[in-house]
Amino acid sequence: MTHAPVARRMFDLTExxxxxxxxxxxxxxxxxxxxxxxxxxxxxxxxxxxxxxVPAEVVDAAFYNFAPGEVARHVPxxxxxxxxEAAHAARQQGCVAALVRIxxxxxxxxxxxxxxxxxxxxxVSAPVEGRVMYAALRALPIPDEPVARLWHAANMLREHRxxxxxxxxxxxxxxxxxxxxxxxLDMGIHPAETFGxxxxxxxxxxxxxMDGLRSRGLVDASGLFTDAGRASKHLIESLTDILAEPPYAxxxxxxxxxxxxSLEPIxxxxxxxxxx
Numbered sequence: 668m669t670h671a672p673v674a675r676r677m678f679d680l681t682e683x684x685x686x687x688x689x690x691x692x693x694x695x696x697x698x699x700x701x702x703x704x705x706x707x708x709x710x711x712x713x714x715x716x717x718x719x720x721v722p723a724e725v726v727d728a729a730f731y732n733f734a735p736g737e738v739a740r741h742v743p744x745x746x747x748x749x750x751x752e753a754a755h756a757a758r759q760q761g762c763v764a765a766l767v768r769i770x771x772x773x774x775x776x777x778x779x780x781x782x783x784x785x786x787x788x789x790x791v792s793a794p795v796e797g798r799v800m801y802a803a804l805r806a807l808p809i810p811d812e813p814v815a816r817l818w819h820a821a822n823m824l825r826e827h828r829x830x831x832x833x834x835x836x837x838x839x840x841x842x843x844x845x846x847x848x849x850x851x852l853d854m855g856i857h858p859a860e861t862f863g864x865x866x867x868x869x870x871x872x873x874x875x876x877m878d879g880l881r882s883r884g885l886v887d888a889s890g891l892f893t894d895a896g897r898a899s900k901h902l903i904e905s906l907t908d909i910l911a912e913p914p915y916a917x918x919x920x921x922x923x924x925x926x927x928x929s930l931e932p933i934x935x936x937x938x939x940x941x942x943x
Contacts, residue, residue, distance in 0.1 A: 673923065674911035678828060680930040681786070683937035684821035687765040688713070690942045694761030701749045701757050708748070711741040713758035716751040717803035729799045731833045732843045734868050755807065762822075763815045769940050773933060774814060782929035783817040785922055790820040792917035793827055797834070800826035817933075824914060831910030835903045844868070844876045849885075849900045852892050859890060 688694050689710075698709030715726045723739040730738065745754070767774050787809060795802035804823045810816045836846050844865060851862035860866060860873045880886045885896035892900070918926060 672908045672912065673915045674828070674908045676927065677789075677824070677915060678908075678911065680927065680934045681821040681824055683934045683942050684766065684818060685825040686942035687769070687818075687937070688758065688762050688822075691762070691765035691769070692943075693764040693768070694758055697757040697761030697764070698754070701753060703745070703748060708741050708745050711738065712745040712749060712751075712754040715742060716755035716758065717800070717807055719751050719803075720746050731836070732846050732864075734844055734865070734872070759810070759815060759818065762818045763812070765942075766814050766818060769942070770814070770933060770936055773936060778929045779817065779933065780813045782926060782933060783813040783820065785918065785926040785929065786820040786824070787816050788922075789914040789918055789926070790823040790827075793914040798827055798830040801830050824911075827914060828907065828911040832903070832907045834910060835906040838906065839899050839903050841899070841903065842876075844873075845880060848876060848880060849896070849903070852886070852890075852896070853900055857891060859886075 694713070695706060695709060698713060701709075701712075703709040703712065711726065715721075715729070718725065718729065720743060723742040726742045727733060727738040749757075770779070773779055791805060791809070793801070795805055801823060804819075804826055807819075810819050836842075841849065847862055847865045848859040851857075851859035851865075854862075856862050860870075860877070865873065877886065877890055880896070881888065884893055885899055887893050915923065
């Protein structure tokens, strides 16, 4: 079996596991039970919880891709409602409940337990230097229950990849909002300003972002990729894949094949439902 690049294949298999946090009802319900009345308060509380009670500037730096001022509307306000420990526990509880519902008959199988074991082995095996979100999650206890362990490992690997993606973006001098523009164009969304992650931002701010990309030759007058812009996006994704490889170095070829085979039915089931 070919594993080049391993990180890209593993991203395809693990991302559907992590996405239940954003697409399923159970995590939102778990955060609402803590007292949060809006999605974004729950999002920032749950995702930033491993960092502890820190200023908005720290969360903004770690997350990287929120527009100026967006994080500060939620952090540190969320910690008047709950604690980081309770927020992480609720997020995990909701994600596990969603996975149990979606995966159904796959829960309790040897394949899922094997996937959880091998994915956890990979998830705790990478260096933490320069990986703020990954390091924060590595400091938390590993759950014993297989579905919880599977989600925790997938979440660690997602944040590990995300930390590396930020490095790649910074190396290409792509800022927080420009990253969303490049992603939108890569997905075929045009105008990029209509992309769901940024469409709510002030029109003047988005115009300045697009003007900056045009001045650097990354998008053309109509807001589409230039050759240079497409090359920059490709370089970012390639570097992200390279930087996401270290966790899987601990696995031998047989273990890697075993992990992929164990994850494939899990990922397929989640993809069928859109992780909902």
